[in-house]
Amino acid sequence: MAAEVEKEYLSSLADLSCNSKPLINMLTLLAEENEANAPVIVQSIEKHLLKTDYKLPCLYLMDSILKNVAKRYVELFTQNIVSTFAGVFEKVT
Numbered sequence: 001m002a003a004e005v006e007k008e009y010l011s012s013l014a015d016l017s018c019n020s021k022p023l024i025n026m027l028t029l030l031a032e033e034n035e036a037n038a039p040v041i042v043q044s045i046e047k048h049l050l051k052t053d054y055k056l057p058c059l060y061l062m063d064s065i066l067k068n069v070a071k072r073y074v075e076l077f078t079q080n081i082v083s084t085f086a087g088v089f090e091k092v093t
Contacts, residue, residue: 006043013058019057027065031073042073049084
């Protein structure tokens with residue numbers, strides 16, 4: 001089940017190449033519906049953020065999940081938030 005969620009989430013993340021509110025909302029809802037797999041979803045987002053050229057939409061997604069779902073996601077994103085943001089800013093500058 002977790003592998004399926006990861007595959008589906010990564011596939012949807014690949015489409016996140018602009019600030020698409022409908023896609024961000026859909027990914028946020030998917031994160032909420034699959035809270036049992038929150039660690040897999042957070043890892044997928046962090047991995048995607050490292051490799052994508054479209055970093056801002058991914059940061060918007062993180063923001064949306066943290067504001068609208070919270071729950072376990074706050075704890076999970078907090079574990080790597082400094083290195084995640086540092087990695088983004090290193091790539092952009």
